[in-house]
Amino acid sequence: MTEDAGSTHSSLAAYRRRREKLLRSPLGGRLRAYTPRVTRNQKRLSRLEELRKAIVRGELYLNGFNRWRLQEANKGAIGWTFVDSDRIAECARIEVQAALRESGNIRIIEVDEANAKESLAQLRGGGDRPDLIVIRRDWVQFPESHPAIDNLLDSGKERGCVMHIIAAIGNCSISAEKLHREARQRHSFESNPLVRPLPPTSKIERRFGESLIKAGLNPKPQTAVANYFLDFAVYSKSGGLPLRLDIEVDGRHWHEELPGQRRRSDNRRDLVLQRLGWRPIRFWTDEIEQDELKCIRRIQYELSADKSAEFTKKLEEKNGT
Numbered sequence: 001m002t003e004d005a006g007s008t009h010s011s012l013a014a015y016r017r018r019r020e021k022l023l024r025s026p027l028g029g030r031l032r033a034y035t036p037r038v039t040r041n042q043k044r045l046s047r048l049e050e051l052r053k054a055i056v057r058g059e060l061y062l063n064g065f066n067r068w069r070l071q072e073a074n075k076g077a078i079g080w081t082f083v084d085s086d087r088i089a090e091c092a093r094i095e096v097q098a099a100l101r102e103s104g105n106i107r108i109i110e111v112d113e114a115n116a117k118e119s120l121a122q123l124r125g126g127g128d129r130p131d132l133i134v135i136r137r138d139w140v141q142f143p144e145s146h147p148a149i150d151n152l153l154d155s156g157k158e159r160g161c162v163m164h165i166i167a168a169i170g171n172c173s174i175s176a177e178k179l180h181r182e183a184r185q186r187h188s189f190e191s192n193p194l195v196r197p198l199p200p201t202s203k204i205e206r207r208f209g210e211s212l213i214k215a216g217l218n219p220k221p222q223t224a225v226a227n228y229f230l231d232f233a234v235y236s237k238s239g240g241l242p243l244r245l246d247i248e249v250d251g252r253h254w255h256e257e258l259p260g261q262r263r264r265s266d267n268r269r270d271l272v273l274q275r276l277g278w279r280p281i282r283f284w285t286d287e288i289e290q291d292e293l294k295c296i297r298r299i300q301y302e303l304s305a306d307k308s309a310e311f312t313k314k315l316e317e318k319n320g321t
Helices: 002-024 040-056 085-103 116-124 147-158 178-191 203-214 252-257 262-275 285-290 292-303 305-320
Strands: 060-062 068-070 077-082 108-111 132-138 162-168 220-225 228-238 241-250 278-284
Touching (some): 147 178, 203 241, 203 292
Parallel strands (some): 077 162, 241 278
Antiparallel strands (some): 228 241
């Protein structure tokens, strides 16, 4: 009698354990072995997108043995512009004027192969930190390495400076200089048609992008600028200078309601983009959902000549006072 009661109790306990295990697993455990099918092309595109974003953020570089190595993201922000060797001085002048138009009266240091050592000594001197460092690097005319420019970049990263490199990389594909390898990697990822940014994942971003295309604004989604990815980039010209708009679609829950440093990072991002000659425009998702046409009209107003003239006049009055 006792043995039968003990066996009954043990079998009942085992049954309860099996039942709880089945209840804890989804649908009785029938989905535990399910894996979604991913094609080889999807895996390749996903891998290329991860590499492209890591290079833009400064977290990935190619060492001398052609192997990928991870490094910590740089504290400073670096923007790249690739031009021909004969246009490097003109492009630097235009970028400086665009930065002054968007950021006002900021302190800018222009660096090239001739004055790199003096600029490095000025940066390390302990004075006021420059708001923008514009570096002209011409590997066509000066193919040899310049340690002063490399040290200047390292010092600027440590101090959190915003730097804009105007580069002419030339046809040389073999170089021992780390900066030249980084420039070739960035240029190949920006110019290679096989490595294209993935479309926006948010439904409202996709719908807003389609509306911008219908309005004739020709937006470029997920454009890489410095260490950031822009939701939409819109290009135009105003007064002989390039006019570049950064269109951001933000959710109030992530960018306003949640505690943390998201607002501070957004302000830092807008400041960096302005010093690189961009004009950030942010829209809340509820603004787009309620009145999408009003948002598009605001972008068109920013691109108009009257708006650019008004913007320049306000900056001149501010600098004059």
